[in-house]
Amino acid sequence: MTHIFKLQQVVKSFGPNHVLRGIDLDIRRGENLVVLGGSGTGKSVMLKLLIGLIQADSGQIIFEGQDITHLAERAYYPIRKRVSYLFQGGALFDSMNVYQNLAYPLKEHTDMSSPAILAKVQDALTKVGLKDIEHLSPSDLSGGMMKRVALARAIINEPELILYDEPTTGLDPITTHTINELIRKMQSDLNISSVIVTHDMPTVHRCADRLAFLDKGVIAFIGSLEEARLSTHPKLRAYFEGEAID
């Protein structure tokens, strides 16, 4: 299996706050990698590093064999067109309605006609279980709907890799199930790989091919779901045991 991303000893601090202390991780083409980790351990920071939204202090980030750790902003554009990012808070543009939000990446980077864009927008909304909300503005949506619209925006241009920052947090179980199935379906039908940051155990079980556990600034565990269940790492065990108690 080929690597899309490879992280080597990636370090990132914000002032005195040493968030990532040396991350080693590879993200493989075709796989779904789930990243677990406590709140504030730097999961979102790690995703942002991958597409250059913030820059690492040291270490290397390799994208398809090319070192992309420190590039000029524009040099990240080709990568960002191929790798979508679902922001934890959605980050929908609140000056635009749902249709305009979803159409944004298409209008910017393709020369599709308006009817074709509309069809794609409706298709993406259907995939996340929404319809007839194109004209609503983000402030009219519930938290869960916002999350799904943001998800639709991330998948609309059919990238090669999608970085999900907590795609199912705060959603009801049925919607969560829809999203999990969607992530799997995109992998099998369109060969889209995913990195999924989550706390949601059903998502872990349904979507993970491999699982990485981030703790104290390093990848404390990485391996298959089976291996993760057998892991002796106390904090990682808590995720699986916590579930057994439920």
Added chain:
Amino acid sequence: MQQATLTQMGQVVILTGEWLSNLFLRKPELREWIKQFNHIGVQSLSITNITALFTGMVLALQAAYALSAFNADVFIGDLVSLSIVRELGPVLTALLVGGRVGAGITAELGTMKATQQLDAMRAMATNPVYKLVVPRLVACVICLPILTILANFIGIIGGLFIASFELQIDGHFFMGRVLDALSVNDVFSGLGKTFFFGYFIGIIACNNGMRVESGAEGVGIATTSTVVSASIVILISDFFLTKLFYMLT
């Protein structure tokens, strides 16, 4: 404080460079530009014009009071028009637009920054400077001179109004004095400054907005800072620009 000011000046220089390269090297997004012309220009009309009208009126009253002591009432038109066209029209308009528009831009961009909408633009391989800063700053630089021309005109009408109805000065005579007193230089020195004021307002507002670090509190602080900085920069630069235009003519 001094260090913060220097940092901010550095940021403004960098942002200006990015603005210029995005302005001249890329196709303008005219739809967005028009939207900003409306927001920044058209919607400022009432506040700048009302201010100009009453400034003209009060200037005429004050001029009458001051000049009558020397039996020099005939010069009311000169005083009103010169003060407005050279100084008060440009500066008052800039201060009002700086407050109204500057605060609005900082709050908008700051909120977008705090809710990661700017990062979302970047993550979708688009440039927030091109999408947001270019149209706003262009609108500031172009609208302020136009607002000032209108304000000058209306300010003088205000003076005319008071002169003819309060001070019993013949309207024709008043306007004759106005036209006599004003030279082309006066008009250009007044208007020339406004391009700079527009730029200062826009660049300070955009920079402060895009630098917001954290939530609502950060947006509030940045907005206040924009209004304060823009006002101070307008007043200080007004002095130097006036001197500069004076030397040039």
